[in-house]
Amino acid sequence: MSNNNISDSFISFNVPPYVGGELENIKDAVLKHKICGDGEYTKKCNKWLEEKTNTSKALLTTSCTHATEMAALLCNIKPGDEVIMPSYTFVSTADAFVLRGAKAVFVDIRPDTMNIDEKVIEAAITEKTKAIVPVHYAGVSCEMDTIMDIANRHNLYVVEDAAQGIMSSYKGKALGTIGDYGCFSFHETKNYSMGEGGALLIKDPKNLEMAEIIREKGTNRSKFFRGQIDKYTWVEAGSSYLPSELNAAYLYAQLEKADVIYNDRMNSWNHYYKELSPLAKQGRIELPIVPEGCVHNAHMFYIKTKDINERTEFISFMKSQGIGCVFHYIPLHNAPAGQKYGRFNGEDKFTTKESERLVRLPMFYGLTDEQLSYICEKVKEFFSKHSIMT
Numbered sequence: 001m002s003n004n005n006i007s008d009s010f011i012s013f014n015v016p017p018y019v020g021g022e023l024e025n026i027k028d029a030v031l032k033h034k035i036c037g038d039g040e041y042t043k044k045c046n047k048w049l050e051e052k053t054n055t056s057k058a059l060l061t062t063s064c065t066h067a068t069e070m071a072a073l074l075c076n077i078k079p080g081d082e083v084i085m086p087s088y089t090f091v092s093t094a095d096a097f098v099l100r101g102a103k104a105v106f107v108d109i110r111p112d113t114m115n116i117d118e119k120v121i122e123a124a125i126t127e128k129t130k131a132i133v134p135v136h137y138a139g140v141s142c143e144m145d146t147i148m149d150i151a152n153r154h155n156l157y158v159v160e161d162a163a164q165g166i167m168s169s170y171k172g173k174a175l176g177t178i179g180d181y182g183c184f185s186f187h188e189t190k191n192y193s194m195g196e197g198g199a200l201l202i203k204d205p206k207n208l209e210m211a212e213i214i215r216e217k218g219t220n221r222s223k224f225f226r227g228q229i230d231k232y233t234w235v236e237a238g239s240s241y242l243p244s245e246l247n248a249a250y251l252y253a254q255l256e257k258a259d260v261i262y263n264d265r266m267n268s269w270n271h272y273y274k275e276l277s278p279l280a281k282q283g284r285i286e287l288p289i290v291p292e293g294c295v296h297n298a299h300m301f302y303i304k305t306k307d308i309n310e311r312t313e314f315i316s317f318m319k320s321q322g323i324g325c326v327f328h329y330i331p332l333h334n335a336p337a338g339q340k341y342g343r344f345n346g347e348d349k350f351t352t353k354e355s356e357r358l359v360r361l362p363m364f365y366g367l368t369d370e371q372l373s374y375i376c377e378k379v380k381e382f383f384s385k386h387s388i389m390t
C-alpha cells in the first residue's frame with residue numbers, strides 16, 4: 001500500500017461487522033411474517049447471551065442506552081437520587097439516570113485502564129446515593145470486587161455499563177453479570193452489531209417480571225404469550241424497549257460467529273501491541289494496560305500521546321496518510337448538560353488529562369495484516385520524529 005492511492009484505500013476508523021448470513025436471517029424473518037419484536041431471532045439472541053454469559057436472564061433491547069434506562073427504572077431511581085459514575089464515558093451512562101431526575105455524581109478514573117477509580121467511590125457516597133455505574137472501558141473490567149463490596153456495605157445498586165464489554169470477563173465472570181444489571185450495546189461501532197440495539201442482563205430472576213413489563217409498554221404481555229395468564233393488561237409505567245426481529249436476525253448471524261469475530265479482533269489488537277511495543281519502551285507513547293484477572297475483547301486499540309497538541313498533530317498526520325484515527329470522550333462534567341445535571345466529586349487528577357492524550361487506531365472485524373502493518377509503520381514514522389515523554 002503506497003501513499004499514492006490514499007483516496008481509494010483510506011482505512012476507516014470503523015467498519016460495521018458483517019459476517020455473511022445476516023441477510024439470509026432477515027429474509028427468513030420476513031418470509032415467516034414475524035418482523036416485530038420478541039420473535040424467534042430475538043429469543044435465540046437472548047438464549048445465546050444467557051448461555052454465553054452464564055446469567056439468569058438477558059433481554060434484547062433497542063439500544064444500550066435503553067437497557068440502561070430500563071435498569072434505572074428497575075432500580076426505582078427518583079428525582080433527587082444520586083448515581084456515582086465516571087466522567088470519562090459516553091453520554092448514555094449519565095442520560096439514563098438524569099432522565100429519571102437523578103443527579104450524576106462524577107468521580108475520577110484510573111490512568112492505567114481509564115476506568116472508574118474504585119478508591120474514590122466511597123468518598124462520593126451520601127444519603128441520597130442509590131447506585132454505582134461502573135463503565136468497562138475498552139472492554140477491560142473495572143475493579144469489580146471492590147465496587148461490589150462498597151455497594152453491599154452501603155446497600156447500593158450496581159448497574160454495569162458493559163456497552164463495550166461483551167465477551168470480556170473479570171476473574172472468570174462475564175462483564176454485565178456481576179452487578180444487579182448489565183447493559184450491552186450492539187451499535188454498529190461495537191464488536192457485534194444489529195445497527196442499533198443492546199441487551200439488559202438481569203442477575204436476580206425475581207427482577208425479570210418487572211423488566212419484561214417495563215420493556216413491553218408497562219403490560220404483562222410477555223406472561224400472556226407464555227400462556228401464564230389469559231389476557232394481558234397495563235400494569236405499570238413502561239415504554240417500548242424491544243427491537244424489531246429484523247435487527248435481531250442480523251445480530252444472530254454474528255453471535256453464531258462470535259468466536260470468528262473475537263479472534264480476528266484479538267489478532268489485530270495483538271499485532272498493534274507487538275509492533276508498537278518498542279515505541280512504548282522508548283517512552284514515546286503509552287499502550288493499553290489489562291490488569292491481571294481481566295480478559296478483554298479487543299474492542300478498541302488506543303495509544304496515549306504526550307499531550308493534546310501532539311495528539312492533534314498525530315490525528316492529522318494519520319489522516320494525510322489515509323488512516324482514520326479518533327479521540328473521545330470530552331469528560332461529561334465539563335459538558336453543558338454535565339454541569340446542569342451533575343457534579344464532580346473529589347479531584348479531577350486524571351479524567352481531563354488522560355482523556356486529552358488518548359487516541360484510537362482503526363479497529364474492526366476484517367482489518368487486514370497489510371493494513372495493520374501500514375498503520376503501524378505510519379505510527380512509528382510519526383513518533384520517531386517526536387520527543388520522548390518525560
Ligand SMILES: *Cc1c(COP(=O)(O)O)cnc(C)c1O
Nearest residue numbers: 063064065090092163185187198
Ligand atoms: C456505545 C456506548 C453506549 C451506548 O450504546 P447504544 O447502544 O448506542 O445506546 C453506552 N455506553 C458506552 C460506554 C458506550 O461505549
